[in-house]
Amino acid sequence: MAAEGSDPDEALLAGVGRGDPSSVRQLLDRRLPRVLALARRMLNDPGEAEDVAQETFLRAWKQARSWRPGGAKFDTWLHRVALNLCYDRLRRRREVATAEPPEQVDTGPAPDAGLLGADLSKRVETALAALPDRQREAIVLCHHQGLGNIEAAALMTISVEALESLLGRGRRALRASLADLREQGR
Amino acid sequence: MTMTVERFAQLAEIHGGDTARWPEACREEARASLVADPETLGPILAEAAHLDRLLDLAPAGAVNAALLGRLIAAAPQPVSSARRWIAGLGAALGLATAAFAGVAVGVAVGHDQPVASQAQVVIATDFTSDLSEALEEPAEL
Numbered sequence: 001m002a003a004e005g006s007d008p009d010e011a012l013l014a015g016v017g018r019g020d021p022s023s024v025r026q027l028l029d030r031r032l033p034r035v036l037a038l039a040r041r042m043l044n045d046p047g048e049a050e051d052v053a054q055e056t057f058l059r060a061w062k063q064a065r066s067w068r069p070g071g072a073k074f075d076t077w078l079h080r081v082a083l084n085l086c087y088d089r090l091r092r093r094r095e096v097a098t099a100e101p102p103e104q105v106d107t108g109p110a111p112d113a114g115l116l117g118a119d120l121s122k123r124v125e126t127a128l129a130a131l132p133d134r135q136r137e138a139i140v141l142c143h144h145q146g147l148g149n150i151e152a153a154a155l156m157t158i159s160v161e162a163l164e165s166l167l168g169r170g171r172r173a174l175r176a177s178l179a180d181l182r183e184q185g186r
Numbered sequence: 187m188t189m190t191v192e193r194f195a196q197l198a199e200i201h202g203g204d205t206a207r208w209p210e211a212c213r214e215e216a217r218a219s220l221v222a223d224p225e226t227l228g229p230i231l232a233e234a235a236h237l238d239r240l241l242d243l244a245p246a247g248a249v250n251a252a253l254l255g256r257l258i259a260a261a262p263q264p265v266s267s268a269r270r271w272i273a274g275l276g277a278a279l280g281l282a283t284a285a286f287a288g289v290a291v292g293v294a295v296g297h298d299q300p301v302a303s304q305a306q307v308v309i310a311t312d313f314t315s316d317l318s319e320a321l322e323e324p325a326e327l
Binding site: 041 | 200201202233234238243244246247249250254256257258260262264265
């Protein structure tokens with residue numbers, strides 16, 4: 001078992017650096033779904049999320065041989081790279097949106113109140129996507145990725161108090177936009 | 187020790203309906219408060235937990251085989267002993283070539299140099315002799 005504070009991915013990363021196929025596979029099994037989920041929830045686009053996940057790991061492969069133990073944890077490094085790539089894409093979207101306004105999407109409840117399965121999932125995804133980027137980032141990092149406040153705040157380069165403010169505002173906005181689903185999730 | 191209802195509601199709003207995911211510093215106090223006043227604090231926690239469950243429905247995306255295959259193919263490859271031997275041989279050949287080129291340049295430059303004047307030879311001789319004496323003197327401790 002890894003000691004507290006040590007990087008649980010360190011040994012696998014060393015194996016990747018040596019070109020060990022088993023280490024590559026284990027590291028991908030362990031971390032690729034997390035990176036993909038982060039990108040998917042940040043970007044609300046499966047194709048773009050896959051591109052971000054791929055680019056993140058291509059950069060990781062380049063780092064593997066020269067990775068220095070004792071610095072940032074590999075998972076934190078992955079999150080930082082993936083978030084930067086997501087922000088590049090969100091920035092590009094805003095530039096395109098300024099040049100050419102998108103069609104208005106109705107994010108409100110469907111006329112038939114009974115949403116099921118995929119529809120419910122789509123509603124939540126749309127509500128999450130409608131949040132300001134930083135609020136969405138705070139919620140995705142803390143709720144979905146399961147990072148602690150200190151780690152998430154460090155990744156976002158903000159104070160813990162600022163992170164908590166983003167979390168509070170984000171959750172309030174989500175509760176308001178998903179208010180009609182109150183009975184369905186119970 | 188218990189916390190106020192307002193503080194409890196604020197923490198639920200920020201961190202959700204599972205007190206295990208609240209900051210460690212306030213977990214115990216929150217649990218004690220919940221035990222002390224479940225009628226007031228229970229619904230607050232349930233409301234936050236409901237939003238947590240909805241958030242869990244946001245699609246995470248599934249890893250597909252094509253993406254996995256591309257990443258495995260792009261991962262660093264093991265360095266075989268044959269490749270290591272070839273790399274070593276290449277380095278040795280490089281060093282040998284550099285050494286040969288150094289000698290060749292030295293010989294060519296040496297041929298082009300004019301014969302040293304007598305004065306230069308004297309200076310060089312004197313310097314050599316001084317240096318030899320200096321080296322021969324025992325160091326005082």
